Structure formats: structure tokens, C-alpha cells
Amino acid sequence: MIEAHDVSVKLAGKRIVSGIDFEAHPGEIAAIVGPNGSGKTTFLKALSGDLGYDGSVVINGREVSGMRPVEAAGMRAVLPQATSLAFPFTVQEIVRLGLIGGRSGVLAGENERLPERALAKVDLDGFAGRFYQELSGGEQQRVQLARVLCQVWAPVLDGRPRYLFLDEPVSSLDVKHQLIIMDIARDFAKRGGGVVTILHDLNLTAMYADRIFVMHRGSLAAAGTPAAVLSDSLIEKVFDCRMRVGVLPTGDVPFVLPQSVAL
Amino acid sequence: MVDHSIAGSSGLMARKAAGDRSARARLAIVLLAILLAAVALFSLTAGASDASAFDALRDWFSSSDAESVLSARDRIIIYDIRLPRVVLGALIGAALAVSGAVMQGLFRNPLADPGIVGVSAGAGLGAVSVIVLGGTALAPFTTLLGSMALPLAAFIGGLVTTLILYQVATRQGRTSVATMLLAGIALSALAMALTGVLIYMADDRQLRDLTFWQLGSLAGATWTKIGTAGPIMLIALVAMPFFARGLNALSLGEATAGHLGIQVQKLKYVAIAGVSAAVGASVAVSGGIGFVGIVVPHLLRLTIGPDNRYLLPASALLGATLLILADTVSRAIVAPAELPIGIITATVGGPFFLWILLRKRGVIDL
Numbered sequence A: 001m002i003e004a005h006d007v008s009v010k011l012a013g014k015r016i017v018s019g020i021d022f023e024a025h026p027g028e029i030a031a032i033v034g035p036n037g038s039g040k041t042t043f044l045k046a047l048s049g050d051l052g053y054d055g056s057v058v059i060n061g062r063e064v065s066g067m068r069p070v071e072a073a074g075m076r077a078v079l080p081q082a083t084s085l086a087f088p089f090t091v092q093e094i095v096r097l098g099l100i101g102g103r104s105g106v107l108a109g110e111n112e113r114l115p116e117r118a119l120a121k122v123d124l125d126g127f128a129g130r131f132y133q134e135l136s137g138g139e140q141q142r143v144q145l146a147r148v149l150c151q152v153w154a155p156v157l158d159g160r161p162r163y164l165f166l167d168e169p170v171s172s173l174d175v176k177h178q179l180i181i182m183d184i185a186r187d188f189a190k191r192g193g194g195v196v197t198i199l200h201d202l203n204l205t206a207m208y209a210d211r212i213f214v215m216h217r218g219s220l221a222a223a224g225t226p227a228a229v230l231s232d233s234l235i236e237k238v239f240d241c242r243m244r245v246g247v248l249p250t251g252d253v254p255f256v257l258p259q260s261v262a263l
Numbered sequence B: 001m002v003d004h005s006i007a008g009s010s011g012l013m014a015r016k017a018a019g020d021r022s023a024r025a026r027l028a029i030v031l032l033a034i035l036l037a038a039v040a041l042f043s044l045t046a047g048a049s050d051a052s053a054f055d056a057l058r059d060w061f062s063s064s065d066a067e068s069v070l071s072a073r074d075r076i077i078i079y080d081i082r083l084p085r086v087v088l089g090a091l092i093g094a095a096l097a098v099s100g101a102v103m104q105g106l107f108r109n110p111l112a113d114p115g116i117v118g119v120s121a122g123a124g125l126g127a128v129s130v131i132v133l134g135g136t137a138l139a140p141f142t143t144l145l146g147s148m149a150l151p152l153a154a155f156i157g158g159l160v161t162t163l164i165l166y167q168v169a170t171r172q173g174r175t176s177v178a179t180m181l182l183a184g185i186a187l188s189a190l191a192m193a194l195t196g197v198l199i200y201m202a203d204d205r206q207l208r209d210l211t212f213w214q215l216g217s218l219a220g221a222t223w224t225k226i227g228t229a230g231p232i233m234l235i236a237l238v239a240m241p242f243f244a245r246g247l248n249a250l251s252l253g254e255a256t257a258g259h260l261g262i263q264v265q266k267l268k269y270v271a272i273a274g275v276s277a278a279v280g281a282s283v284a285v286s287g288g289i290g291f292v293g294i295v296v297p298h299l300l301r302l303t304i305g306p307d308n309r310y311l312l313p314a315s316a317l318l319g320a321t322l323l324i325l326a327d328t329v330s331r332a333i334v335a336p337a338e339l340p341i342g343i344i345t346a347t348v349g350g351p352f353f354l355w356i357l358l359r360k361r362g363v364i365d366l
Helices: A040-048 A069-075 A091-099 A108-121 A137-151 A175-190 A202-208 A232-239 B022-045 B053-061 B072-107 B119-133 B139-169 B177-201 B204-215 B223-250 B254-259 B264-286 B292-304 B308-332 B341-360
Strands: A002-011 A014-024 A029-033 A054-059 A076-079 A163-167 A194-198 A211-216 A219-224 A241-247 A254-261
Touching: A002 A040, A014 A029, A014 A040, A014 A194, A014 A211, A014 A219, A029 A040, A029 A175, A029 A202, A040 A054, A040 A076, A040 A163, A040 A194, A040 B254, A069 A076, A069 B254, A076 A137, A076 B254, A091 A108, A091 A137, A108 A137, A137 A163, A137 A175, A163 A175, A175 A194, A175 A202, A202 A254, A211 A232, A219 A232, A232 A241, B022 B072, B022 B292, B022 B308, B053 B072, B072 B223, B072 B264, B072 B292, B072 B308, B119 B139, B119 B177, B119 B204, B119 B264, B139 B177, B139 B223, B139 B264, B223 B254, B223 B264, B223 B308, B254 B264, B292 B308, B292 B341, B308 B341
Parallel strands: A029 A194, A029 A211, A076 A163, A163 A194
Antiparallel strands: A002 A014, A002 A054, A211 A219, A241 A254
């Protein structure tokens, strides 16, 4: 599992994230939500080992700041918010880069087929020969997810769960592909891996997340199950908006309907 | 002029997945190797002596001197004058082209080139310091290192320039193209100004050496020069393929390369040292030969794609071929005199560079 305790991050002398306690369990999707600038991405970068931090972040018993890149690469794969590409690679070549660490978790002979299978998962069958830079934003994001999936194809390796870190994985996708991507995340968790994802869509969060961490001005405003966390008062306080939180007649999944900007 | 045929390519590459250009790249490398051999042989036999390529080959493979098909004069011309030139040309061409490709991967930009961003100028400053001050201020350095002093000083000059450039142009893992080019211009200007001071201090004999050296020429190629600068270039050339995968990952950005398990900092330092060594050594023996580092990798990316596992060896082969060819032209075009090779590469490379800029207008935000 992932356990973060009292994590603070400073960027250029300014405290962006302070005192976050966080945990993510194998078999679950942990969602981080919060308004723009609340420190979500900075916190995820601390989990990924990109930024130095105070406090502790432990993945599968190992402190992140003490891990070599290759060791961390075997435990988690990271989908950034946006990826800029320097040279004209094909989709196939991009997705194959996910296999660089050599820890996909399938037999060596099967690696050859993984890019194709990953592309099929993200609904990009037949895109392997296209040039990445010619694709739409949403398609590029799905290509990057296919690359990330190749890196940790087996959700459990050598008896240890592995993790997907997704920073707004569905932000530029249409509804169908939002569901496809979130289903991939859920499937990864069901098979024993863990998912940590930043999301903006509270309804999608309510549908898919097992735990929600609500960030507000760099700190944790609330944490728990969607039903426990999503309330009118919390949302108004954190997002500065009036929303109506209800429960679908079919079950206990809450939904959130925006009403107006808070007065 | 990006090739759109890859998606549907079948037949020869039927077993390969769509978008996988590795088979094509391997074929290109084999063809380039054959081309290099052919051009080297042509260059060995082209010129004032009338020994044919066929004669030279027969001589090469004949077992004893007695049945030699070449005259003694032709043997000297081929083995002691032309062969060192061809070998040195190949080494320098390969070193410059691979250095260009590595720098472009490192800076994540197709416009990075040792000549453009000031690394060559920095290496030049190092070399000129040894030529002018070797007998006086730098005497301990030159006596200690002997013939290695010149390439080593060029290496140090190139290394210092690259490190400064990288520090200035990179913020939090992102390299700004505008800053890189502007910093390169500033560093070039500074290096050239200091070089100018040294030239001002030089005596008449040093001046003549300097002028020829600055224009870039393979005319002074000897086995001794190959012996001193060659190993440095060879080590750099042999080391560079080892970070091809890392450079591939780096094209997704430094953070993502790290997420994939690449030791990004280490990769950057080794690559910078390798480029500085290769460029420094080549500048030390042949002066400033521009544009090979930018033209060759760019041409290859258009045909075999940007995968550095293939791009680096292919760049070495094509760089070697082009420089030998340029040297052959430089010998022939105003025979029996010869034109400095740097003039040839700049005359061809300058317009080519402009063409890249025109094509990339709007694609690269400067």
C-alpha cells in the first residue's frame, strides 16, 4: 500500500502542500479532488518522487525519496497531465517506451504484443502507425495511458501490488472515453493493483472512487468514502460553489449538480 | 515531408507491428555502411595520382610487396596521405553527427548543434589557447601532456561551454529553445572574442597555422594526429549507443523519463561529457567544421524516425560518408590547391539549416 504522512512540499520557497496524510490501498481507486491551485498535482509529484518533500511517503514499505528511478518504475507508472513530444514518433514507438524498464510483468515473448493490446484497451485500435503529433488532444492522452499501462501491465508483480498515478486522465476526453478510461482504472484495481488519480468531475469521482481526498489551499479538507465526504456544505466551502448533492435512486452513489457560484 | 506510408506498410515488414520502423532503420544502416565503404574507396583513389580503385583494392589484398600493382609513389600517396585523411574524415564526420544527434536528444530540440550553440567555439578557444600560449603561459600543461594537450584543451573548452549552456537554458527540467539559442550566441561571441585576443597576441607563424585551422581542414591529417585525437572520438562514439534508450525516454520530457526508470541526471552528465569529448577532439585536429551535426540527424529522422537506437549509428555512418565526400570535393574543386572543408560544409549546411527553419515555422515556438 501507499502511506503518506504529514507531507509538505515547498516550491521556490513557497509552501504549496502542507501536512497531508494520505493512503492508497491495492484493490482501490483513491481520488484526489479540489479546486485549481489547491496543490493536487504538486502532491502527486511528491508521491511520484519528482519533487522533494518533508514528511514520509512509503510505497510497499519503501520510502519514495530513497528509491532509485528503476526501482520506483517497477512499482508505479505515472500519467502526467500533458506530455510534449520533441520528435516525430509514431504511436507504436511511444507506447513501446513504456517497456523500457523491462518490468511489464508478462513473459518476455509477449512484450512484443503489449503495445497493440494496450492501444486496444484505450480504444485506439489501428492507431499504431499514426504520428503522435497528428492526433487530437484526447487521442494523445489515451496513447500516453497505453504507454503507462505497458509499464505496469501486471497489477501485481512478485506478490507486490503496483500503482497507477493518473493526473486528470479524463480531462480532455468525451464521455464515452471518460468511462472507458475509468473502467480501465477500476479493472486494474480489481486485479490487485492500486490507483491514485486526480479528478475534476465530482460525479465521475463519486461513481468510481473508493476513497476521496479533498484538497483545499494545500491542505486536506476531508477524506473518506464518496458518500461520507460529498456534502453540500463541504463543497461550498472548498469549491466556492453551490451544488446539490443527491443520491441516485438505484443505490448509494451520490451525484453532484452544480447550481451557482457561491455568493 | 513526413512519410505517411508507415501505417499501411506490409510485405517486407509484414511480421512487424504497424508504426514500427525498426526493420526499415536496420536496412538503412546496412545501406549506409555500404555507401561509406564505397565513398571511402572512391576518395582514396580520386585525385592527381591515377591509381584506380580497382588497383588500390588489389594492392590492399595482395600478399607481398613484390607483386604490388601500385607504383611506390602511388603507395605513398594512398597509404600515407589519402588514407589518414579518409580515416580522420570518417572519425570527425561520425563524431560531429553523433554529437549533434545526442545534443538534440538532450535538449529535446532538433536545432541543437555543437556549432550553433557555441560548443565548437568553446572547444576552439581551448585549442587556440594551446597553440598560442603553449610555449609561455600554458607551458606546464603542454609539456605534461605532449601531443594530447591540444585535444584535451579543446575538450575542456567544449565541456565548460556545454555546462554553462545547460545551466542557463534549463529550468526545472525544461529547456527553453529561445534561451538555449540566445545563450549559445552569447557564449560563441564570448569564446570568439577571447580567441580574438589570443590571435592578436600570436606571432606570424602561429597566425598562419591558426587561420587554416579555423577554416576547418583535413589537409594536415597524419597517422600521429589520428593516434592522439582518434581514441577520444572512438571512446565517445562507442559510449553513445548506451544511452540511446535514455534519450528516447527523454523525448517525453525529463519527468516522464524518470518515471520510466531512467537516471536522468546521470544520463545528462555522461551525454554532455561524451559530446564535449567528441567535439573537442574533432575541433582540435580539424578546426571548425559546421553543420554536419544538424544536417545529418535531421535527414535521417525524416527517413528512419527519431529512435536513437538506430539514429545514432546511422548518424555516425552518414556523417562519416558526407565528410569524406566533402573532403574529396574540397581537394578536387580548385585542384591542385584545395579549399578548407569547413567552407564546403557551411556552403551546403547553411541553406539546409534555413530550409529546416522554414519548414518548422509555426511548429517550434521560439
